[in-house]
Amino acid sequence: MFLVGLSGGIASGKSSVVQVFRDLGCAVIEVDAIAHEVVKPGYPAYHHIVQAFGHEILLENGEINHQALGSIIFHYSEKLKLLNAITHPEIHKEMLKQGIMKYLVQRYRYVIWDITLLFETKAMLRFLKHTVVVYCDPQTQLSRLMQRNGLSREEAEERIAARLPFEEKRQLAWHILDNSGEWEVTRPQTLHLHSQLEDSLDFLPLRLRLFTTFVGLIYLFSQHLLF
Known part of the structure; x- marks a missing residue:
C-alpha cells in the first residue's frame, strides 16, 4: 500500500474529484474532517x-x-x-x-489523503509516494469562488491570495488534474489517474518489508522453541 496526497486550490473542484475516487471504491481519508x-x-x-x-x-x-x-x-x-x-x-x-x-x-493498493493545505504546510509530503493537484485557471477559479460564496471580486481575490499560488502547486505535484473546463473533460482524467495508480508497483516495498518482518518473527519464535 502507498499513500497519495490530493489537494487543490479553493473552488478548484477537488471535492468532485474526491467523489469520483469514492465511487470507484478507493480508500479516502479526509484529513480536513479529522x-x-x-x-x-x-x-x-x-x-x-x-x-x-x-x-x-x-x-x-x-x-x-x-x-x-x-x-x-x-x-x-x-x-x-x-x-x-x-x-x-x-x-x-x-x-x-x-x-x-x-x-x-x-x-488496498493505495490510499488517498484528501488534504486542502498539503503544499502550504508541507508537513505530510514525506509520507507520500504520489501527489495530485486539482487545477483550474485563475480566472475560472475567481469566477467560481465569487459565485459559490457570494463574494465580491476583492474578497475572492483576497482569499485566493492567502493560499499558495496554483503555479507553485503544479510544480510540486506529480499529477495534475485540469478542471478549468467542463466536468466531462475532468472525469476521464481522474479515471485515467486511478488506472495509473492501480497499475503502479509502489505498493510492493511496504508489503515486502511486512513479509520480511513476519518471516523474521517466525524464525525467532522457532529458534526459541528449539532452545
Missing part, C-alpha cells in the same frame, strides 16, 4: 488551543468557533504556525487509527 475532529472538547489539542488562543474563540456550548479562530490565523502567520504545531501531531495519530492500518489489512 482536523476538525481533533479540536473538539475532550481531545488534547482542544485544551492546548484554548490555552494558546483564549476562551474568546469558544462558542456558548464550549466548542471552538472556527470562524473566529480562522480570522485570527488568517491575519497572523505566526498564529497559524502555532495552531499547526498543536494540531498536526494529533491529526497524524487519528489518521493512523481511523484508516491507514485498516486499509493496509484490507490490501
Whole structure:
C-alpha cells in the first residue's frame, strides 16, 4: 500500500474529484474532517488551543468557533504556525487509527489523503509516494469562488491570495488534474489517474518489508522453541 496526497486550490473542484475516487471504491481519508475532529472538547489539542488562543474563540456550548479562530490565523502567520504545531501531531495519530492500518489489512493498493493545505504546510509530503493537484485557471477559479460564496471580486481575490499560488502547486505535484473546463473533460482524467495508480508497483516495498518482518518473527519464535 502507498499513500497519495490530493489537494487543490479553493473552488478548484477537488471535492468532485474526491467523489469520483469514492465511487470507484478507493480508500479516502479526509484529513480536513479529522482536523476538525481533533479540536473538539475532550481531545488534547482542544485544551492546548484554548490555552494558546483564549476562551474568546469558544462558542456558548464550549466548542471552538472556527470562524473566529480562522480570522485570527488568517491575519497572523505566526498564529497559524502555532495552531499547526498543536494540531498536526494529533491529526497524524487519528489518521493512523481511523484508516491507514485498516486499509493496509484490507490490501488496498493505495490510499488517498484528501488534504486542502498539503503544499502550504508541507508537513505530510514525506509520507507520500504520489501527489495530485486539482487545477483550474485563475480566472475560472475567481469566477467560481465569487459565485459559490457570494463574494465580491476583492474578497475572492483576497482569499485566493492567502493560499499558495496554483503555479507553485503544479510544480510540486506529480499529477495534475485540469478542471478549468467542463466536468466531462475532468472525469476521464481522474479515471485515467486511478488506472495509473492501480497499475503502479509502489505498493510492493511496504508489503515486502511486512513479509520480511513476519518471516523474521517466525524464525525467532522457532529458534526459541528449539532452545
